Amino acid sequence: MTATLERTEPGRTAPARSRRARRKRLQVIAFMSPWIIGFSLFFAYPLLATGYFSFTSYDLLSPPDWVGLRNYAYLLFGDPVVRIAAANTLWLVLVLTVLRVVFALGVAAVIARLRRGVGLVRTLCYLPALAPPVAATLAFTFLFNPGTGPVNGLLRTLGIDGPLWFNDPAWAKPALTLLTLWGCGELMIIMLAALLDVPQELHEAAALDGAGPIGRFWHVTLPSIAPVLLFGVVNSIIFSLQYFTQALVAGAVASGQAEVVGSSKVVGFPDNATLTFPAWLYQQGFHYYNMGYAATMAVVLFVFSLGFTALLIRRMRGGTNAEEVA
């Protein structure tokens, strides 16, 4: 983080050079100062503190008590719920990542082929991505309400008995998945931009070589947009690792209690099916005030996110180098 400067060119007189360098260094520090403070206070400090708290037992009232690796041992071998939470998050990471990327790419591919009404369709597809997550979740718990919701109503007219969706442990996560796919417009626009950048002549060349539409998509489009696909995958993984709001609100509303704040029974409803890893972390820390154990879970979450963040940074670094040359 320290804003050290590159050495100035040789050949200048020493005092002038150092004065200049110092001025420039001060300038960089001045520009960067909000972030230097923000980074230390809201990123570096809490990370270190989380690491420390993860080895303690702390309930906010009495000072933290060093317990060594006991929290980690409890997380790995003792806590039966954390396993469910981790499994749910893993489920979301796998399913959401695959479906989000495939679905967003599919929608983008259709929009990219449109000649008329591109703007309208793009707007309609992107609009749900803006909806506040709480509002979108509330809307979906209503739409997928087993008794009175329109979705099961429509299914009934087709002669299908709809599932209980958010009230059924087996269907709660698929319902959340549908909700997430409905709101994947952001990824879709990124994919669309990438698709429109694929050089047309490559398609034509492949067509001449006898490739059909599917072959062209596989051999021309996909390789061309590979970096954006990677971005989509990693971005979706990080998104799924912190999946919290939708799961919490859906559980709360479907349980019928709907009092999200200060109630512990609604988290994970039904039957812990929507209990994600961050939700259990929140529950442990801010309902049971097991701050130490919550910090331990935070460390685990951090390690996983860091791995995928590093992947994303590596992809982005290609960009910065190219930009520096330009």
Place this chain on the structure above:
Amino acid sequence: MRDRTSGERDATQPRETAKREIDRKCNRHCESRRGGTARNQRLHWIAVHSLGLALGVMFLMPLVFVFLTAVMSDEQALTANLWPQEWHWENFAKVFTEAPMLRFLLNSLLYSTLATAFMLVSSIPVAYALAKLRWRGRGVSFMLVIAAMMLPPQVTAVPLYILWARFELTGTLWPLIIPHLFGDAFSIFLLRQFFLTIPRSYVDAAKVDGCSEFTAMLRIVLPMARPGIAAAAMFCFLYTWNDFFGPLLYAGENQQSWTLSIGLASFRGMHRVEWNLTMAATVLVMLPVIVLFLFAQRAFVRGITFTGVKG
């Protein structure tokens, strides 16, 4: 997309000649087959456009159902009847009497506007330093910005909560607003991406004319980056408006400080209200976002493509 360009640079030369050859081939190919493909092309056109329309309708449908339910009577909202028998527009007004939604609205506005204003003041210089100043450690600093952007908010929640509790600011929205005075990682990232598109030579010219780096930023770069700044401001506003975890963590214990997102999540529990009112509240919470988007669509789309593609 950038890393692709660097990798393909070597391959450009042969592709250029190949392209010309292909053009020639393609012209011959198209001329010979134009008659036969016309009908196929029309079928393809129809298929793609109906698919596009179906997708658009599919994305829109939930919003339509939510709106229709919002104007139904209490009893009808419990039936599977989709079209309102009578239109109860007063449901939207009732939302405000059933729960302190006005209070939540004001809190949301306070959080979003102050956070956005603070973000602009603090993040613009940082983004400028990352995009336009040359210094050692710049690359590393940018990586750290991305890392901070990707970090799940739950990771740092415990120590930060303890920190703010020590300042006795839990139960208010200040723990969420104040950090924006010190730069917001996503906004810095987005602004930097926009600033990079402005040629360095403009800044150099201004400095030759005697501008300091700071005035060059204010007078030259900021006016040119106005669309980017608008996009960053909108994303920041939207993020804070939609935020649920933050307000739940810090304001949750004190209902006076609830934002719309917590108020909405707890709406059904507060007065045992019916689905129609809940959906009316949902519409009211979505509405500002949708209106904002319809007015500023281009900035949104540009902002998104900048975060994902030009990364």
